[in-house]
Amino acid sequence: MLSKRIIPCLDVRDGKTTKGIKFKENLDIGDPVEMARFYYEQGADEIVFYDITASSDRRDIMIDVVRRVAEEIFIPFSVGGGLRTLEDMRRVLLAGAEKVSVNTAAIQNPEIIAEGARAFGSQCIVLGMDVKKVASSPGIPSGYEMVIHGGRTHTGLDALSWARRAEALGAGEICLNSIDADGTQQGYELTLTRLISENVGIPVIASGGAGNVDHVYEVLTAGKADAALVASIVHYGTYTIRQIKEVLHQGGVKVRRTWI
């Protein structure tokens, strides 16, 4: 039986990790390679990197980070942020990432999912989704809408139908971020997570809102997520990965508990 995965998420800007609070006031908290190795040794099941570097001419810094991370950790890790073309994906994968995630680029050009899946395999292609709760309408029947630019721009796309379409195009996994919950530490968006997870056949990683270990437990049980992204609660030392996994295990959630 598969274990539920606990995945630390590192936002990286200009080669340094940050943690976005509601996408504002990012602050530096360290070296991504060091942090990746720290979480690897602590029992993270996977690591997610988001490159939030603003200027595209500084993207090579991230490729170097990926290369150095790949020499240090022997678990899968994915890289997202600013990947627009097959060539962008290829560079990240060749540098040693297991997966690439596309978000805005896929909304603007859904074919990138199919092209990526054909070139590298579906298992490499993660669809990142930023979702906001809205009033249900004929255009947005699920009441959840895809947003971009950190939630500032609505796309008119229904989140559920977009998730299904991306799966059909060849996405191998979904990383589902609730813009409403992100940074609040009030818990994951359970209704949204369950809605998407129960209606696609690919794994769903829940993201946004973890403030304590009960939130992680809820999203992996009631929320039906296959994995939970964690950021602040591990970055600021509130919990170690081991503590999170121990609580999940006590609660009957299967997690990987041996890693040394």
Next chain:
Amino acid sequence: MIAIIDYRAGNLKSVERSLKKLGCSCFVTQDPHEILNASKVIFPGVGAAGKAMLDLRHLGLDRALSEAFAAGKPILGICLGAQIILEKSEENATPCLGLMKGMVRAFSTPLVATAGGERLKIPHMGWNGIRLLRQHPVMEGVKRTDEFYFVHSYYPMPASEGQVIALSEHGIEFPSVIGCRNLVATQFHPEKSGHAGLRVLKNFCTWNGQHVE
């Protein structure tokens, strides 16, 4: 020297990096002669069986693998490399290498959890345990609680039960480690399975290709 076979099927660098971390000397090659001159062979791979077989034949690597196997070189198949060593794959009815007797099967849909009846997702992706059925030098020191990283929609099913070294469970129990003589193969990715996976790779690096079946 360990030859890692390159037939354009996936991320070979992660296998290479893991071996380097372990201090095992290795090189990536698609030259059949280099494979036959190597002391050991790793046969990785992700992707579709049909495409992989085409590429292997085109590069003459199908024969090199058969010869390396016949010569008794220790061979480690990984993921797709644990599948296409069998005779035939259900993935588009692809004829495979046939180093071992048996079939590559697809997880049938819908796949349901043995406990709870919940619908399971395919591909089988993530960390899962293994249940060792018999000892094998390459699995030496693997703990009962160790887990490994999988990502696949098909699994190997050797004709002989004696060639199944370990099983894993995803709705059904399927062979996750198989082996025959100097050939051993893992459906999981040892190079992405943390310390447990590195142990398997380390064991392979020191394996002489012999084991009692």
